[in-house]
Amino acid sequence: MKATDITRLTSVSRPTLSPDGGTAVIATSHPDLDADAYVGQLWSADVKGSTAPRRITRGFRDSAPQFSPDGSAIAFLRSELGRPAQLHIMPTTGGEPVAVTDRLLGVTEFAWSPDGTWLAFVSRDPEKGRYGTVKGLDAAAEPPRRITSYRYKANGLGWIRDRRRQVFIVPAPDLSAAPVVQPTASAEGPADPRPVVEEPRRLTHDDAEHGGIVFTPDGRFVAVVSDGHLGADEDLRSVITLIPVNEGDAPVEAAGPEHDLSISDGPGSVAVAADGALYFVAQDVGETGRDFVGRNSGLYVVDAPGSAPRRLTDAETVDLAGSSVALTSRGALVQNVERGRVTLLSVSRDGETSVLVPGLEVTGVASAGEQVAFSFQSETTAGDLAVLDAPRGDGAGEAHAVRVLTDFSASVRATGIRTPIEFETVGRDGYPVHGWIVVPDGEGPHPVLLNIHGGPFAQYSVHLFDESQVYADAGYAVVYCNPRGSAGYGQEHGRAIKGRMGSVDLDDVLDFLDAAVSEHPQLDGTRAGILGGSYGGYLTAWAIAHDHRFAAAIVERGYLDPVYFFGTSDIGSFFVDEYNGVDPEHLASQSPQAHVQDVRTPTLVMHSENDLRCPLGQAERYYASLKRAGVETELVVFPGEDHELSRSGRPRHRVQRFEVILDWWARKLPSVLNPASS
DSSP states (O other), rough: OOGOOOOOOOGEEEOOHHHHHHEEEEEEEEEETTTTTTEOOOOEEETSSOOOOOOOOOEEEEEEEEETSSSSEEEEEEEEETSSSEEEEEEOOOOOEEEEEOOOOOOOOOEEEESSSSEEEEEEOOTTTTSSSTTTGGGGOOOOOOSSSSEEEETTTOOOEEEEEEEEEEEOOOSSOOOOOOOOOOOOOOOOOOOOOOOOEEESSSSSSSEEEEEOOTEEEEEEEOOOOOOTTTSSOEEEEEEEESSTTTOEEEGGGOOOOOEOSSTTEEOOOOOSSSOOOHHHHHHOOOOOTTEEEEEEEEESTTSSEEEOOOOTOOOTTTTOOOOEEEEEEEEEETTTTEEEEEEEEEEEETEESSSSSHHHHHHHEEEEEEEEEEEEEEEEEEEEOOSTTTTTTOOOOOOOOOOHHHHHHHOOOOOOOOEEOOOTTHHHEEEEEEEOOOOEEEEEEEEEEESSSOOSSSSSHHHHHHHHTTTOOEEEETTTSSSOOOOOOTTTTTTTTHHHHHHHHHHHHHHHHHEEEEEEEEEEEEETEEEEHHHHHHHHHHHHOOOOEEEEOOOHHHHHHHSTTTTTTHHHHHHHHOOHHHHTOOOOOGGGGGSSEEEEEEEETTTTTHHHHHHHHHHHHHHHOOOEEEEETTOOOOHHHHHOHHHHHHHHHHHHHHHHHHHOOOOOOSSOOO
16 A cells, blocks of 8 residues: 555445434545545445445535434535535435535534424534634734633644534424525615525533534433533533523533543434433543543443433443444443454443444444444455344344445555554563554565554554555554553553553563564564654654664654643643643653653654644754754654644645655665665
């Protein structure tokens, strides 16, 4: 796989199922180098597989489909080039989509009312005088911002307190109605334009971020996750409130801040059962409301408004970070982060858990009656759609049969995908370290790249990974693992580096590298490079200050200076305190910036101009310190990009990023397929 082959990587959204369970609809998305953007449409698949999947929309980027409760329509988000996403609706039989919203800053999520007559949606509501609300007033001419809180910006967005996410409601349009025709001018003068969409009604008004919306079964309330409680700036707690649809009714608190929960506000993370029980995914943040380090997210249920949430999944072994919730007659379907995979679990009301889909990386799930559909990734696909069939035999203790309905990654497999070798070793202190090795074609021995993931409470997984494939195509063996501090191996594993970053996590990645080289003769351990982004950038910078074996290093979007992270990062008010502590000497003992004088390895520092998670100053100070110390170094800054460059940055920048990386390795660690230029 070449860098330009990222255009073949098609991702698939969480599916939606028709009420009869016969049709699944998904949205696809892939990078387009000509448009320098991500494009994609909606696809429909017959669950029985009797007909081939077909594209049913032709927008620039269509996403987040949801069937109406009666199955007659599909609502979705449509983005045009350079414009924010707006809510649209179309008949399931086909036809021109009808716009539902025309919001200045777009729509991020939505939900159908149970009777299909209303649509609730989330949209940022800008203050008057900002973000284009006054024609001709650009951002540089806006009035100053008065800031009194810790958290006032977000990576990938910028300022947030003057454009909060609020919840609105609007009638679902009549798809049989005639389109709006605009009048023309007459002798009496110009005609007033007719509104194309209904004016929505705002349901929330507090100074908070809102999301995770879903209607209650009677349609009277919208359940909303928010961070608007007293003390929200000091803690990570959030609440669920039932917001009344009818004016005059009072809101009902369903899960308050006293429960020490950080509730996921992502689309699909909250679901309401027919009897009103409220299911949601949340992370326990302890008595302080800030202790998030290595904490597994779990499934909770509030049996009735006012009752305490009950955790249904095991806190130590089940991690539902990023999971959606789909309800069935047997309970809830959720996604569990586990040993480099994301398994599909069924969880009953009393907490009984069973695995429905092991071995894959499940990215979203939907249910209708007894039918279950899910999107997934694996070693051979960046995204596809599958359904669960009933177990063979009597079904007792058997996993369901997975039937795949799509094949969106055939073209990328044709480029020559190398299957990762799953590998586990025992480290110097007897602790197991699990990961993968990707070996390029040819006998070798090949130069080796040690790749380190971000997070740190994240995981490398089994999905088709563009990083390892591009490097392997250039002649490098790629070694990557999930050291202590990673997700997917239990809370003790994830919390092992709290207060001691750069200790056992460094041991684990180096021990994994040594074992991989020892057991695989195709790998040349005498020619090794190291690279990583975010926390991976941290551990790369930490490694080269303590181990001088590497021919070169790449530190990307790194967390490099904990002292200056506080007050500059969008998560700086709590991340450093919880991971590293507050004592200055203890901070210095975990800081790459404080140990930069010990680095001798040639180091490429890469960063994004608009990174608010690890601000650009982290890279600039580290680079300048390397340069002053006489270390061979370069700084590469990508304009207009944020912390997510490698995953969702502009497609051309993603290709250029790979070109910069391979050029650095060609100069410092050449391979047969990536030689140094003469």
